Amino acid sequence: MNSEQQYLDLFTANRELIDRNSAVAMNALREQAFADFARLGFPTRKVERYKYTDVAEAFAPDYGVNLKRVEFAVNPYEAFRCDVPNLSTSLYFMLNDAFWEKALPSAALPPGVVVCSLRRAAQEFPEKVEACYGRLARTGKDALNALNTMLAQDGLFVYVPRGVAVERTIQVVNLLRSDVGLMVNRRVLVVLEEGAQARLLFCDHAMDDRDFLTTQIVEVFAGENSHLELYELEETHVKNRRFSNMYVDQQRDSVVSLYNFTLHNGLTRNRTDVTLSGEGAETNLYGGVIADKEQHVDNNTLIDHRVGRCTSRQLYKYVMDDRSTGAFAGRVLVRHGAQQTVSEERNANLCATPEARMYSQPMLEIYADDVKCSHGSTVGQMDEQALFYMRQRGISLDEARMLLKFAFAGEVIDAISLEALRDRLRHLVEKRFRGELSRCSGCRMCK
Amino acid sequence: MLEIRDLHASINGKEILKGIDLTVKPGEIHALMGQNGAGKSTLSNVLVGNPAYEVTRGSVTFNGKDLLALKPEERAHEGLFLSFQQPVEIPGVSMVNFMRAAVNAKRKYQGLEPMGAGDFLKMMREKRKIVELDSKLANRSVNEGFSGGEKKRNEIFQMAMLEPKLSILDETDSGLDVDALRIVAEGFNKLRTPETSALVITHYQRLLDYLRPDVVHVLMAGRIVKTGGPELATEIEQRGFDWIKAETEAV
Numbered sequence A: 001m002n003s004e005q006q007y008l009d010l011f012t013a014n015r016e017l018i019d020r021n022s023a024v025a026m027n028a029l030r031e032q033a034f035a036d037f038a039r040l041g042f043p044t045r046k047v048e049r050y051k052y053t054d055v056a057e058a059f060a061p062d063y064g065v066n067l068k069r070v071e072f073a074v075n076p077y078e079a080f081r082c083d084v085p086n087l088s089t090s091l092y093f094m095l096n097d098a099f100w101e102k103a104l105p106s107a108a109l110p111p112g113v114v115v116c117s118l119r120r121a122a123q124e125f126p127e128k129v130e131a132c133y134g135r136l137a138r139t140g141k142d143a144l145n146a147l148n149t150m151l152a153q154d155g156l157f158v159y160v161p162r163g164v165a166v167e168r169t170i171q172v173v174n175l176l177r178s179d180v181g182l183m184v185n186r187r188v189l190v191v192l193e194e195g196a197q198a199r200l201l202f203c204d205h206a207m208d209d210r211d212f213l214t215t216q217i218v219e220v221f222a223g224e225n226s227h228l229e230l231y232e233l234e235e236t237h238v239k240n241r242r243f244s245n246m247y248v249d250q251q252r253d254s255v256v257s258l259y260n261f262t263l264h265n266g267l268t269r270n271r272t273d274v275t276l277s278g279e280g281a282e283t284n285l286y287g288g289v290i291a292d293k294e295q296h297v298d299n300n301t302l303i304d305h306r307v308g309r310c311t312s313r314q315l316y317k318y319v320m321d322d323r324s325t326g327a328f329a330g331r332v333l334v335r336h337g338a339q340q341t342v343s344e345e346r347n348a349n350l351c352a353t354p355e356a357r358m359y360s361q362p363m364l365e366i367y368a369d370d371v372k373c374s375h376g377s378t379v380g381q382m383d384e385q386a387l388f389y390m391r392q393r394g395i396s397l398d399e400a401r402m403l404l405k406f407a408f409a410g411e412v413i414d415a416i417s418l419e420a421l422r423d424r425l426r427h428l429v430e431k432r433f434r435g436e437l438s439r440c441s442g443c444r445m446c447k
Numbered sequence B: 001m002l003e004i005r006d007l008h009a010s011i012n013g014k015e016i017l018k019g020i021d022l023t024v025k026p027g028e029i030h031a032l033m034g035q036n037g038a039g040k041s042t043l044s045n046v047l048v049g050n051p052a053y054e055v056t057r058g059s060v061t062f063n064g065k066d067l068l069a070l071k072p073e074e075r076a077h078e079g080l081f082l083s084f085q086q087p088v089e090i091p092g093v094s095m096v097n098f099m100r101a102a103v104n105a106k107r108k109y110q111g112l113e114p115m116g117a118g119d120f121l122k123m124m125r126e127k128r129k130i131v132e133l134d135s136k137l138a139n140r141s142v143n144e145g146f147s148g149g150e151k152k153r154n155e156i157f158q159m160a161m162l163e164p165k166l167s168i169l170d171e172t173d174s175g176l177d178v179d180a181l182r183i184v185a186e187g188f189n190k191l192r193t194p195e196t197s198a199l200v201i202t203h204y205q206r207l208l209d210y211l212r213p214d215v216v217h218v219l220m221a222g223r224i225v226k227t228g229g230p231e232l233a234t235e236i237e238q239r240g241f242d243w244i245k246a247e248t249e250a251v
């Protein structure tokens, strides 16, 4: 049996159960998603955007899926303490794919701002959800979009109305929790209306030492002149496989900065597609990857400059150790007529061992003549002279290597605008390099 | 303090040092002179354990220990310091973090607790004064964007921080302007104690005027071919090396 079949069978056999425990807006797209997934199948490595990750292999095992939506007896507010000192956030939890709504943070959000389960949102504001859900993450071309849309039952909804600025960071901790291997399909919708401002922090943790497979689709709508900072921090374990597809649509003069840090993981594949639909929009993508053992991290980006006067910036840095593999493929597309585009793309990688592998593929496609674009990538080894210089001063080889790795990763950490988070990440990264972060430090439960 | 016996070393299979014998006693300053390519930097690199070089014969003892058996960092902890001919730039590693790591590594080796942040910064400030190192430089990445002279000054600052027993200065004078040379040399003299020694590699008399070496050696094609008092440096300054070469060949 091929990898796809078990998912097709699962859907066919449980169609009603899935629908019953989900929402109309989500159910509406399932049939098409099923047809698309059946037609596409998992992408092979011949598919350009999946060159570096073996998808079918990751999906081959038979994971459990919690279609009945059995609740776990966990209160994450008690079980979890994400200590980002000096950063007070409005803290929410997603337990697998379910928004934890039995207890909510005490600090109220500004009027009109919504942070809730997608299912609830689809019931309470159906027109808002229907207008957005699945509009960016189309199922016709990407099998993972199709699979997720076919199976996803719930997720997160974040909505900031026109002109409202949310001062406090909205933090959402994605907890993976299960006593057996589990597949989780999560959907996230983020809608910022005209002039809205928000900062989101998504942290991925795994509470149990189980095999997890997560598919996640994030759709972000950034209205005119809106400002969004979205941080994603993965700190799971080697048995976790994460497939995340993020789609961002930016209207005129909006500014969206996406930060993605893979601190600890098993297999991670992040696809990020940004469409610059309105003039004057600005997008910044920062990625930091730390991998060792046999970890695999693949970041695949597309920035589509549809109109003129937009700016895009990408900086991805990887520190690869042991036998880890990393991939970065970033395509910048400057369409016909997208004049005065400014685009900068850089991928720099440090391979600390000869066995570590890095595939780097920045791509620039330009169909306009008045543009300022640059792209480049480097793969380097540890600087032997610098190592020796430090050792001559009495610094041990391990410590010297740590300092060089930390220095290398530092550039992308420094790009974080939120100071408390920047400090915290420095601390976590240092711990990670010292080997003190082999599981996840955020939750007390799994220590 | 330092005893080098019949030391042979090569790089990439090419023999550079061809039998060096040299003894440095506590408190002594030895100058090492010689033409470009003679092997002076090779000797200093071999002494501090640069893995690029291979020792093929001979022995080195440092305060009674078999130096060649120690890792580079252990040699440093034992009190060996090299002021590099070409100090290395380390982008992204701040001088403060670099020095903190170095000082605390040594303290750990000595069985001491890491230094408190306040004490450490105070120490940085005090030692900086000795070589008049600009505070701006101390806040940057290690040697990154430093001028040639600033790098050399920074080497002696690090020496001040680490208080070595034996310092090897490999052309620390090159790249320093006249005033900077005086400041660095005087700084070096302030750091001297009756127990500390130095091996000073230089092409010029000027640094030696400040440091007043006890012994001067001439290295030629991987061997020490002449040893004398301070007057030997003066003679080399005036006459060059040809006469020594002629003498050696005559033997």
Ligand SMILES: Nc1ncnc2c1ncn2[C@@H]1O[C@H](COP(=O)(O)OP(=O)(O)OP(=O)(O)O)[C@@H](O)[C@H]1O
Pocket: B011, B012, B014, B016, B034, B035, B036, B037, B038, B039, B040, B041, B042, B043, B085
């Ligand atoms: N990696 C290498 N491979 C081969 N030969 C080398 C290598 N590094 C140095 N050498 C050679 O070793 C010899 C000694 O070099 P060394 O740097 O010790 O000279 P030096 O006495 O310090 O000269 P200078 O006064 O110019 O600093 C030179 O002939 C040099 O070319």
Ligand SMILES: [Mg+2]
Pocket: B040, B041, B042, B085, B170
């Ligand atoms: Mg030299």
